[in-house]
Amino acid sequence: MITPNSKTLVLLVLLVLGFTGVWRLQQGIDAQRAALHEERDELVLRSGKLLKAMSLEYTPLLADFYWTRVVQYYGDKRARHDLHFELLSPLLDLTTTLDPHLLVAYRFGSTFLSEPSPRGAGHPEQGIALLERGIQANPEYWRFYQDMGFIYYFELKDYAKASAAFEKGSEYPDSQIWMKVMAAKVAAEGESLSTSIFLWRQVYETTKDPQVKENALTHLQLLGVQEDCKQLDKLADEFQKRTGRRPTRVSELVQVGMLPQLPVDPMGYPYVFGPDGKAALNLNSPLLEQQLLHQNAK
Amino acid sequence: MKRAGAVALNTFREAVRDRVLYNLVFFALLMMAAAIFVGQISIGIEELVIKSLGLSAISVIGLLIAVFIGVGLVYKEMDKRTLYALLAKPVRRWEFLLGKFGGLVLTLAVNTVAMAAGLLAALVYVKQHLERTDTVLFVAIYFILLKLMLVVALALLFSCFSTPLLAILYTSAFYVAGLFVEEMRTFQFATPNPAASWLLRGLSYLLPNFENFNVMAAAAHGREIPGALILQNTAYAALYCIIVLLIAAAVFSRRNLK
Amino acid sequence: MAGATIEIENLTKDYPYGFLHLKKKRSLEGLTMQVEDGEVFGFLGPNGAGKSTTIKLLVGLIFPDAGTASILGKPITDIEMHRDIGYLPEQPYFYDYLTAAEVLDYFARFHDLTAADRSERVKRMLKKVGLETAGKIQLRKYSKGMLQRVGLAQAILHDPKVVILDEPMSGLDPIGRREVRDIILELKREGRTVLFSTHILSDAEMLCDRVGVIVGGKLRGVGAPGEIVGMKTQGMEILFELPASTATSTASANAAGILAKAAKTGDRYRLQVTEEELYAALEQLRSAGAKILSVTQVKATLEEYFMHLIEADRAQAAAVEVSGK
Ligand SMILES: Nc1ncnc2c1ncn2[C@@H]1O[C@H](COP(=O)(O)OP(=O)(O)O)[C@@H](O)[C@H]1O
Ligand SMILES: [Mg+2]
Numbered sequence: 001m002i003t004p005n006s007k008t009l010v011l012l013v014l015l016v017l018g019f020t021g022v023w024r025l026q027q028g029i030d031a032q033r034a035a036l037h038e039e040r041d042e043l044v045l046r047s048g049k050l051l052k053a054m055s056l057e058y059t060p061l062l063a064d065f066y067w068t069r070v071v072q073y074y075g076d077k078r079a080r081h082d083l084h085f086e087l088l089s090p091l092l093d094l095t096t097t098l099d100p101h102l103l104v105a106y107r108f109g110s111t112f113l114s115e116p117s118p119r120g121a122g123h124p125e126q127g128i129a130l131l132e133r134g135i136q137a138n139p140e141y142w143r144f145y146q147d148m149g150f151i152y153y154f155e156l157k158d159y160a161k162a163s164a165a166f167e168k169g170s171e172y173p174d175s176q177i178w179m180k181v182m183a184a185k186v187a188a189e190g191e192s193l194s195t196s197i198f199l200w201r202q203v204y205e206t207t208k209d210p211q212v213k214e215n216a217l218t219h220l221q222l223l224g225v226q227e228d229c230k231q232l233d234k235l236a237d238e239f240q241k242r243t244g245r246r247p248t249r250v251s252e253l254v255q256v257g258m259l260p261q262l263p264v265d266p267m268g269y270p271y272v273f274g275p276d277g278k279a280a281l282n283l284n285s286p287l288l289e290q291q292l293l294h295q296n297a298k
Numbered sequence: 299m300k301r302a303g304a305v306a307l308n309t310f311r312e313a314v315r316d317r318v319l320y321n322l323v324f325f326a327l328l329m330m331a332a333a334i335f336v337g338q339i340s341i342g343i344e345e346l347v348i349k350s351l352g353l354s355a356i357s358v359i360g361l362l363i364a365v366f367i368g369v370g371l372v373y374k375e376m377d378k379r380t381l382y383a384l385l386a387k388p389v390r391r392w393e394f395l396l397g398k399f400g401g402l403v404l405t406l407a408v409n410t411v412a413m414a415a416g417l418l419a420a421l422v423y424v425k426q427h428l429e430r431t432d433t434v435l436f437v438a439i440y441f442i443l444l445k446l447m448l449v450v451a452l453a454l455l456f457s458c459f460s461t462p463l464l465a466i467l468y469t470s471a472f473y474v475a476g477l478f479v480e481e482m483r484t485f486q487f488a489t490p491n492p493a494a495s496w497l498l499r500g501l502s503y504l505l506p507n508f509e510n511f512n513v514m515a516a517a518a519h520g521r522e523i524p525g526a527l528i529l530q531n532t533a534y535a536a537l538y539c540i541i542v543l544l545i546a547a548a549v550f551s552r553r554n555l556k
Numbered sequence: 557m558a559g560a561t562i563e564i565e566n567l568t569k570d571y572p573y574g575f576l577h578l579k580k581k582r583s584l585e586g587l588t589m590q591v592e593d594g595e596v597f598g599f600l601g602p603n604g605a606g607k608s609t610t611i612k613l614l615v616g617l618i619f620p621d622a623g624t625a626s627i628l629g630k631p632i633t634d635i636e637m638h639r640d641i642g643y644l645p646e647q648p649y650f651y652d653y654l655t656a657a658e659v660l661d662y663f664a665r666f667h668d669l670t671a672a673d674r675s676e677r678v679k680r681m682l683k684k685v686g687l688e689t690a691g692k693i694q695l696r697k698y699s700k701g702m703l704q705r706v707g708l709a710q711a712i713l714h715d716p717k718v719v720i721l722d723e724p725m726s727g728l729d730p731i732g733r734r735e736v737r738d739i740i741l742e743l744k745r746e747g748r749t750v751l752f753s754t755h756i757l758s759d760a761e762m763l764c765d766r767v768g769v770i771v772g773g774k775l776r777g778v779g780a781p782g783e784i785v786g787m788k789t790q791g792m793e794i795l796f797e798l799p800a801s802t803a804t805s806t807a808s809a810n811a812a813g814i815l816a817k818a819a820k821t822g823d824r825y826r827l828q829v830t831e832e833e834l835y836a837a838l839e840q841l842r843s844a845g846a847k848i849l850s851v852t853q854v855k856a857t858l859e860e861y862f863m864h865l866i867e868a869d870r871a872q873a874a875a876v877e878v879s880g881k
Contacts, residue, residue, distance in 0.1 A: 011548050018541040023503045025534045029510050032527040036516060072481065304665040308651070315653040379649045383710055386615040386643035387666035388635055554618040 063099030070095055070105065074112055075211065078119075085121035088113060092130060096137075106134035107147055108209055114151045118293055119215060124155035143206075145169025146179065150199055153186060163187035178202070193230075197223050218290055221266040225281060225291065228263060232271055232279030235259070246277045301389045302397035309401020310408075313367060318405060321359050325413050328355055333420040344424050349518040352417035353438055357514075359413070360406055360446045361473070367405075368453025369465035371398040376555055385555070392547035399454055399543060406446045414439045431520030437528060438517035444535035445511040449473060451542040452506070458550045476508035506538055560590035561718060561749045562597075562614070567623035569609050583609045585773045586623070591751050596744050598760035598781070599753040601770040602862045607753035608646050610770070611722045614751075615643045627718055639667070642716035646723045646753075648707030652696035656687050656706050659695060660713060667714040681709040686735060700727040708739065719743055721752035725759050737763060771865045792834050794827045795849040796841055814840050828854060 070091045077085060092109040096102060112120040114127035128151055135144045149165035152158045163186045170179035178198070185195055197220065204216035232250065235258055239247050242256075250271055253259045262270045269285035281288045313319070332351050372395070375381040385391065417435070422428060452472050456465035482502040510531055513523055567587040570580040584606040591597040599607050612618045614625055616632055630637040650659045660678040669677070682691045685705035695703065704727055711719055724740070725733045740763055743750050754760055760767050761781045768778040798815075814837060818827040825846075829837045834851070841848065 008548075011544065014544060015541060018537060018544070019504055021537050022534065022541070025530055025537065026503050026507060026510075028530045029507070029527065029534060032524055032530060033510070035524065036513075036521070036527070301666050304662065308654075308662055312651065312653055379645060379647075380651055382612075382617060382645035383643065383648060383650065383663065383707065384666075385617055386638060386641065386645075387663060388638035389666050390635055552619070555612070 060099055063095055063102060066091060066095040066098060067102060067105055070109070071211070078211075081118070083117050085112070088121050089123070089126050089130075096130070096133065100133075100137035103134070103138060103141060103143075104209065106130055106138075106144065107207075108212060110134075110147050110151065111212060111215070114155045115215070116155070124151050127151050127155075140172075142169045142172035142175040142179075145172075145175075146202070149182070149186070150203075153191070153199065154196070157191065159186050159190045193223065193227055197227075221287055222291055222294055224266050225287060228265065228271065229279040232263065232273075236273065236277065236279065246273075248273055248277075250279070299393075302393045302400060305389075305394055305397020306400035306404060309371070309398055310404045313402070313405040318363060318367065319409060319412075321363070322409065322412050322416075325355055325359060326416050329416045329420040333423045345421070346518050348417070348420050348424055349435065350514060352413075352420065353435070353442070353514045353517060356410060356413045356417065356439060357442050357445070360410055360442060361449060363409065364402065364406060364446045364449040365453055365466060365469050365473075367402055368450045369457050369462045369469060371402060371454050372457040372550065373460075373462055373465065381555065391551045392543075395454065395458075395543065395547055395550055399450060399539075402450050402454075403447050406450070407443060410439060410443050410446070429520070431522070434513075434517045434520055434523055437523045438513050440528070441511040441513055441531060444531055445508055448506055448508070448535055448538055448542075451539045451546070455542050455546040455549070458546050458553065472506060473508060476506045477512075478509075479505055479507045480509055507534075510534060561593045562591035562625070562627050562751060564589050564610070564614075564625045565623055567610065567613055567625055568621050569606075569613060569618065570621050583773050584613070587770075587775055588623075589768055589775060589778055591749060592766075594744070594747050594749055595765040596740060596750045596752070596763050598764035598767040599751060599770065600755070600757070600760050600767050601753070602755055602866075605755075605770045606773040607755075607770060608722055609773075611643075611646075611720055611751075611753060614720060615641065639714075640717040642711035642714065642719045644704075644707045644711040644719075644721040644724055647700075647727065648703055650695050650703065650706060650710075653694060655692050655694055656682060656698075656702075656709075657691040659706060660710055663710045664713055669714070677713055681713050684712075684739065685709045701729060701732050704728055704732070704736075708736065712739075712743065716748065718749045718751070721750065723754060724752050725754060725756065733759070769861075769865075771862055772869055776865055791828050791830045791854050793852050793854050794829065794834075794837065794841065795851075796825050796827070796846040797823055797849060798825065798844070798846050815844075824849070 070088070073087060073091060074085070077083075088109070092105060092113070095105045096109075099105075110127035110131045113130060114120060114122075114124035116122045128148060131144050131148045131151075134141075135148075138144070145165045145168050149162045149169065152162035152165060156162075163183045166179050166183035166186065169175050170177075170183055182195065182199070185192075189195065200216050200219045200223065204213060204220060207213050207216065232253075235253055236247055239253060239256065239258065247253055250259075250262060250273060254262060264270050265281055265285050265287055267285055267287050269282035269287075271279050272282055274280040281291060329348075329352060332348055372381075375384075381394075384394065414436070417439075418428070421432065421435075449469065453465060453469045456468045460468065479502045482498045482505075513527075516523060564587055567584060568582070569584040570582050572578070572580050587606075587610060599610065601607050609618070613620050614627065614632060616638070625632045627637050628640055651662075654662065657678050660681055661674055664674040664677060678691075679688075682688045685708050687702065687705055687709070690698070690702065695706065698706070704724070708721070708724060711721065721740075724736050728736060737759070740750055740752065752763075764781055766779060767781050769776045814827065815825070818825040820826075827837065827841075838848065838851075
């Protein structure tokens with residue numbers, strides 16, 4: 001006799017089996033489809049104006065949709081270590097055409113368009129162009145000048161233009177005072193460690209975007225490492241003067257009392273002296289990979 | 299089985315008498331217009347345009363039929379009380395559901411085959427001949443039919459316990475979600491919350507993945523589709539339909555008719 | 557196996573209602589009854605009494621909250637039971653894109669019949685319910701009465717041993733009612749068991765071997781139509797005329813007491829008396845010069861009986877409420 005309860009039980013078992021089967025099949029299908037090499041990133045429409053016309057009254061919704069795609073596209077590529085960001089620029093164009101006031105899209109976009117591979121597309125000129133459109137559509141927003149100065153300073157190394165951008169931004173009554181300071185400092189010194197650290201710290205402290213924040217943190221850590229290594233090299237010179245030979249281990253500096261303890265990098269790994277006698281990151285430090293990628297990009 | 303067949307044939311007859319197949323006239327006109335004008339507007343990619351337009355139309359028209367008729371399959375019979383006399387006959391409720399499902403799938407199959415013929419005719423008109431790579435079109439159309447089967451099963455399920463309007467909403471929601479399953483999987487990189495990411499990943503495997511059946515781009519470009527994918531997609535659609543119909547039968551068998 | 561053709565045991569049905577279906581309304585309460593082989597059983601009750609609920613439970617359209625029932629020895633959950641029953645739903649409706657012949661053919665497919673047998677039966681049934689000329693017309697053009705006939709035809713198409721009809725006479729004109737009555741009597745002659753529901757007394761009286769009265773979801777009594785329903789005579793009615801010449805005469809003065817009790821319509825008077833009083837009253841009237849036109853038995857109408865039961869229910873409910881406080 002089949003009671004309703006035993007029927008329910010049988011049903012549940014069947015469902016679990018069925019969904020397990022679905023799960024397994026899906027993995028097989030995924031493998032097959034990956035082999036098909038279908039470029040799912042294909043953008044059907046590249047004209048933002050046409051898209052805007054077609055989206056009827058749902059333009060803002062569509063803009064949000066594309067903005068989500070931008071973030072996903074970037075996150076996905078990063079996760080897959082795929083270094084080709086060729087759709088980033090058209091996607092950003094579409095997004096900002098659909099909604100020219102989506103400030104976050106300009107800021108996020110200009111950063112990752114400009115950053116060198118593997119972090120970004122390595123096209124600072126596209127980043128600048130995006131920001132210029134952003135300024136045109138949102139003339140009241142001073143932070144675009146901060147971002148612009150940033151790109152000129154870090155990526156294009158054009159310190160005159162960087163200074164000019166900071167100067168322009170500092171004229172906004174609601175801009176922050178350091179913009180003026182930076183304008184003067186960059187004009188006078190060009191690139192300097194303290195300026196770089198300051199600029200990244202600004203980004204790190206003001207952004208809400210987790211990907212931008214993570215990126216800024218990495219830069220800050222690498223700059224910190226740069227600074228630390230410079231100090232360690234100075235101490236090594238000092239040591240050489242005193243003892244007549246270069247130290248091969250950092251612990252030697254501690255032993256002679258030049259350092260209170262073993263210095264560590266921002267991830268907690270002790271620094272080492274490389275074969276060339278210069279201070280460097282520990283081979284185990286996760287920052288090493290970032291540093292190498294960064295140096296390659298330059 | 300014989301009884302489910304009777305229900306299926308009657309469902310098919312209803313669709314025919316309700317002039318559902320008239321959509322074929324629309325499709326034929328669309329294909330004809332495309333075939334005639336495509337040469338003038340898109341030089342060099344006529345074939346591509348005909349193929350992708352034809353496949354898209356087959357998919358969209360099929361979806362409209364599957365959803366709009368599917369959501370009424372059971373509800374309408376309960377609402378109009380045509381089901382009362384039937385269920386007093388020696389027919390089990392799951393046999394009725396199976397018959398309803400089969401009837402609409404049969405309708406869609408007939409419809410799709412007719413549209414496929416129209417697409418081929420348009421293609422022959424434009425290209426003057428057919429090539430071996432054009433067989434990929436049949437695979438794409440077969441996949442569309444599999445997809446439609448799954449949509450019918452979902453619509454039928456919702457038809458068992460909700461009004462057509464809500465059922466349309468539910469079915470479309472599942473369909474749209476099923477198209478974004480792969481996005482859901484990559485989305486986890488953007489959500490730092492591990493629980494949400496885990497949940498999304500699980501869902502992405504359990505929701506009906508309609509993107510599986512989308513090979514329109516490959517078909518339009520005449521790229522070969524591996525036989526294993528055809529088999530797996532067939533198994534996927536069949537298994538998923540069985541699951542959904544099983545749930546529908548469980549729901550419907552317990553249901554009190556008003 | 558138990559003897560009765562339809563065995564109903566403590567059948568109970570609640571309909572959920574309200575927000576999230578949290579509340580329940582009891583539509584049928586502990587129904588226990590039997591329908592014997594070969595009898596025509598009338599299920600009598602006012603609207604909303606639970607007749608359709610009972611019938612839908614029997615044919616498996618809804619499921620009981622408690623109790624069991626079996627037909628021809630098979631429990632109602634058994635699909636085999638459906639082979640031998642025919643069911644006419646209340647206010648039947650069929651696929652309106654089909655013709656009557658197509659609908660009957662469709663239903664016939666669910667029974668194990670050959671194609672030839674099917675078409676022969678469809679023809680015979682259409683003739684039987686008087687639709688042979690309308691068989692080729694789509695049902696969307698049918699009137700309510702015609703649909704009722706189609707419903708009847710599909711119910712008896714497969715020679716079921718038990719026929720269950722929910723309000724088979726409603727929506728029909730007098731000729732239609734008569735034809736349905738004839739069909740039911742024919743089914744009885746053929747030895748089939750018929751259970752039908754109605755809220756009209758005369759239908760039940762004319763056709764049924766036994767009736768069951770149901771009010772407010774509870775069975776109030778089962779028996780032959782004469783025994784039940786309080787249909788025993790409640791007295792006698794005398795219809796008479798009083799010639800104008802005698803109306804004012806002294807003789808009529810003798811009958812003044814009686815005349816005061818009579819109701820006058822036109823020239824005629826109606827007078828209700830108990831059986832014991834009948835002869836005395838007749839005597840009095842004759843002496844007053846009245847011309848007696850007829851003497852008939854008075855029966856309570858079904859409506860009165862139902863009202864009586866419902867009021868009894870209310871009184872009881874009120875009493876329970878008071879005692880509950
Ligand atoms: N689907 C339903 N939902 C809620 N209540 C119902 C439903 N069907 C019937 N009822 C209630 O059950 C009671 C009995 O109804 P029914 O069996 O149809 O009476 P009838 O004797 O007129 O056929 C009525 O009070 C009715 O309101
Ligand atoms: Mg009723």
